[in-house]
Amino acid sequence: MSLSRTTCLAPLLVVAALTAVAIARPADSAPGPVGRAVAHETPAPRSLWTTQWGGFHSVNRIHAVSADSIWAAGSNLVHFDGDEWRSADRRDVEGELWSVDVLPNGYGWAVGDNEEVIPIRDGVAGPSERVLGYRFHDVAVVSPTDVWAIARSAQSSAVMILRLRDGQWLPDWTPPNAFVDLGSIWMQSATEGWAVGTTAVHYDGHVWTEWPLPNGLGAGRVRETAANDVWAIGGDGPNFGFEDDHRWILHFDGTGWSIVLNEVGAKLESLTVRGDKGFALTQGGDVFALQQGVWRPLSVKVPAVAQRYPNLWMPYIIDVDFVPGESYAVAANNDGWIYRLDAESVVLLHDAGTLGAVAMLNDHAGWALGRRAMAYDGTEWRAMPDDSVLHQARDIAAVGAREAWAVGPGGFVARYASGAWAQTPFPTSIDLIRVATADDGRVWALAIATPGVGRKNVGAEAALFERDAGNVWREVWRGPGVAHDVAIGHGDVLIATSVGVWRGGTDGDGGWTQIRDEGAQSAGIGPAGERWAGGDGRIDRFDGSAWTFDAYLPAGASVHAIRTSGDFALAACDYGIVMAFVNGKWKLVRGDPEISGSSGQSFGLHDIDAAPLANGRMGVWTVGEPDTILFAPADDVLSVPPITPMPTEDHFWDIPWPVPRAYLPIALAHPPYRDTTCRDANSLPAPDIQHTAVDTARFYAAGGPAPEPTLKDLVLMTAAQIQSRFGVELAGVAIGDRTVTSSTCLWWGTFSGWFDPK
Numbered sequence: 001m002s003l004s005r006t007t008c009l010a011p012l013l014v015v016a017a018l019t020a021v022a023i024a025r026p027a028d029s030a031p032g033p034v035g036r037a038v039a040h041e042t043p044a045p046r047s048l049w050t051t052q053w054g055g056f057h058s059v060n061r062i063h064a065v066s067a068d069s070i071w072a073a074g075s076n077l078v079h080f081d082g083d084e085w086r087s088a089d090r091r092d093v094e095g096e097l098w099s100v101d102v103l104p105n106g107y108g109w110a111v112g113d114n115e116e117v118i119p120i121r122d123g124v125a126g127p128s129e130r131v132l133g134y135r136f137h138d139v140a141v142v143s144p145t146d147v148w149a150i151a152r153s154a155q156s157s158a159v160m161i162l163r164l165r166d167g168q169w170l171p172d173w174t175p176p177n178a179f180v181d182l183g184s185i186w187m188q189s190a191t192e193g194w195a196v197g198t199t200a201v202h203y204d205g206h207v208w209t210e211w212p213l214p215n216g217l218g219a220g221r222v223r224e225t226a227a228n229d230v231w232a233i234g235g236d237g238p239n240f241g242f243e244d245d246h247r248w249i250l251h252f253d254g255t256g257w258s259i260v261l262n263e264v265g266a267k268l269e270s271l272t273v274r275g276d277k278g279f280a281l282t283q284g285g286d287v288f289a290l291q292q293g294v295w296r297p298l299s300v301k302v303p304a305v306a307q308r309y310p311n312l313w314m315p316y317i318i319d320v321d322f323v324p325g326e327s328y329a330v331a332a333n334n335d336g337w338i339y340r341l342d343a344e345s346v347v348l349l350h351d352a353g354t355l356g357a358v359a360m361l362n363d364h365a366g367w368a369l370g371r372r373a374m375a376y377d378g379t380e381w382r383a384m385p386d387d388s389v390l391h392q393a394r395d396i397a398a399v400g401a402r403e404a405w406a407v408g409p410g411g412f413v414a415r416y417a418s419g420a421w422a423q424t425p426f427p428t429s430i431d432l433i434r435v436a437t438a439d440d441g442r443v444w445a446l447a448i449a450t451p452g453v454g455r456k457n458v459g460a461e462a463a464l465f466e467r468d469a470g471n472v473w474r475e476v477w478r479g480p481g482v483a484h485d486v487a488i489g490h491g492d493v494l495i496a497t498s499v500g501v502w503r504g505g506t507d508g509d510g511g512w513t514q515i516r517d518e519g520a521q522s523a524g525i526g527p528a529g530e531r532w533a534g535g536d537g538r539i540d541r542f543d544g545s546a547w548t549f550d551a552y553l554p555a556g557a558s559v560h561a562i563r564t565s566g567d568f569a570l571a572a573c574d575y576g577i578v579m580a581f582v583n584g585k586w587k588l589v590r591g592d593p594e595i596s597g598s599s600g601q602s603f604g605l606h607d608i609d610a611a612p613l614a615n616g617r618m619g620v621w622t623v624g625e626p627d628t629i630l631f632a633p634a635d636d637v638l639s640v641p642p643i644t645p646m647p648t649e650d651h652f653w654d655i656p657w658p659v660p661r662a663y664l665p666i667a668l669a670h671p672p673y674r675d676t677t678c679r680d681a682n683s684l685p686a687p688d689i690q691h692t693a694v695d696t697a698r699f700y701a702a703g704g705p706a707p708e709p710t711l712k713d714l715v716l717m718t719a720a721q722i723q724s725r726f727g728v729e730l731a732g733v734a735i736g737d738r739t740v741t742s743s744t745c746l747w748w749g750t751f752s753g754w755f756d757p758k
Contacts, residue, residue, distance in 0.1 A: 053368075058074040062330055074096060077089040115134060131169050135153075159175060183196070194232075195208075199218075220268070233280050235269075247268045249288070260295060261295055269319075271320070315337070328341060353371045355368045367396055413426045447464070460482045461481070494524070518535065520534060524564070
């Protein structure tokens with residue numbers, strides 16, 4: 001049975017996480033040889049979610065194999081097959097993919113900064129592989145035996161060129177000093193290629209040779225058509241008005257580099273060249289075209305700023321690539337919008353849209369709503385036929401395993417029964433935004449009665465309609481504010497608007513009472529009749545007389561939807577977060593507790609639903625942006641160790657912490673705070689570290705509750721560094737048969753666990 005529908009938003013507050021110290025005795029074994037990176041399959045994902053349909057919230061590289069095969073790498077690896085953009089990988093880990101290169105026969109690689117690579121064989125992406133010690137930035141594939149990449153050492157951040165040899169990624173060229181940096185590699189053949197950055201290096205089939213760029217200029221991208229025809233672009237900026245931005249185009253003619261263009265203007269970010277034609281794009285989307293050996297600005301412009309968040313983000317054009325066999329190129333901005341570019345026009349091919357609603361009857365029938373309605377047949381998701389009435393819908397909910405309802409603007413209502421959708425009459429052309437269903441078959445629809453005027457929606461009104469036992473729709477409530485949400489359960493109906501929350505009976509005649517005079521974006525009714533409202537960064541619970549705190553939300557994440565089934569509830573949130581209400585408490589079961597703007601593959605999740613699987617268990621589907629559908633078995637989701645959200649720096653001092661001081665978190669897992677002094681030191685095996693870390697966490701939690709901490713991060717530091725940075729003195733502490741000194745390398749551990757803050 002599908003879950004009953006509620007939604008909620010909680011923008012600003014978070015809950016603290018446990019931070020503790022873990023210490024371990026170094027072992028006597030020596031570290032392995034530097035550079036002997038061994039590829040092996042990535043460990044199990046940090047959650048059990050599978051991407052059934054996927055997009056990306058960021059793009060770093062776009063690569064066209066043909067008009068019917070285009071790859072994009074960023075927050076996800078995505079492939080266009082000539083018809084649809086689909087998720088190509090099954091990662092659910094932190095870390096960006098920075099480059100992808102695929103041959104016409106389908107052999108290729110995608111590489112990322114999480115010490116991982118993804119092999120692509122016959123046009124299909126395989127399981128990601130860890131390459132310990134290297135964070136990849138760019139890759140060039142000539143053949144299965146000729147693959148190069150630019151990477152940084154995970155320990156020292158030193159840049160180098162790697163080559164794949166017999167399954168091993170090994171150094172092929174190392175810069176002579178630490179001042180050399182590289183960012184782009186292009187291999188014309190197995191005996192001809194270039195890499196550029198602060199300098200340029202050339203490969204002749206045997207060795208890499210440095211060719212310094214003129215006037216100390218650097219380059220961000222390089223492309224080659226022949227040994228005597230190589231192009232590179234670069235620039236500096238944006239300088240935000242403190243000095244002029246500059247851009248330049250460089251050319252290598254076989255004897256040396258020359259400056260073709262050097263002028264004031266926005267930095268050139270992306271480059272593609274084929275024969276005597278090419279495109280170079282600035283971050284803002286200005287286009288330079290190579291025509292008959294000369295670069296000229298064009299009047300066409302590739303939009304850099306998407307319409308999705310024009311006031312919050314500063315998207316920029318990140319890459320461009322000619323489509324083989326075609327006259328046009330494809331260009332992408334870092335926010336996931338992809339365009340077709342030729343010398344005279346720009347056409348949008350893909351935007352990072354949002355799936356805003358999902359309803360599942362079972363594991364072989366369900367729907368998701370976005371720009372177009374999609375249907376699931378048990379194997380894959382497909383856009384519904386053009387003539388489907390469901391394309392008009394804005395929200396959707398299921399009743400049991402055989403019926404579903406959808407609503408939309410202009411009084412649109414549709415019912416699914418007997419295997420088909422059909423539009424049904426509605427008494428008014430009002431805009432319906434939410435639909436909720438009850439197990440007895442009754443249906444409720446929330447509408448925007450009056451849109452309101454101005455930013456504060458002055459004069460806005462909401463209205464609620466009920467479909468009674470006689471199949472007649474009637475208005476049962478009208479009140480002030482912008483309509484946000486409706487929830488049904490346990491004989492109650494809750495309505496949330498921008499100015500309050502109202503409660504009424506499911507019979508529609510029991511009267512309505514305003515139980516909250518503060519606006520809420522959410523309303524929810526839990527498995528035991530819990531009544532929730534979301535707003536101001538928290539989920540509050542109504543006990544019949546007053547509202548009390550029930551859960552903080554990580555990093556101000558908005559909770560867009562809550563659904564309840566049986567003895568649990570699930571919430572879909574921003575940053576790819578999923579929260580679960582189990583055994584009377586909320587816990588975070590998917591997502592990054594150290595929110596920095598994204599998590600996993602989804603920027604935001606907007607709806608969630610559960611339905612029975614063929615094996616008798618329950619499955620969970622959640623949808624969001626960018627056009628993403630994730631699936632996981634419900635039992636597995638509910639049983640995963642809880643993840644405790646950590647506060648952001650902006651909110652750290654403003655939050656009235658409801659947990660003991662011992663649990664104040666330290667953002668140690670954020671890369672800038674990691675100390676690498678002891679990274680190469682000898683250490684105990686991971687199981688011993690885990691055991692010691694957990695025991696030590698319990699010790700340092702003395703004076704507060706006794707949670708079961710979950711190990712989140714371990715970093716080797718000296719005792720002196722730990723004391724200086726975190727105020728924890730370990731020197732003099734006996735560890736086994738050793739006594740810690742200020743120079744002893746110890747494991748500093750970050751732990752998480754869900755604690756009842758009340």
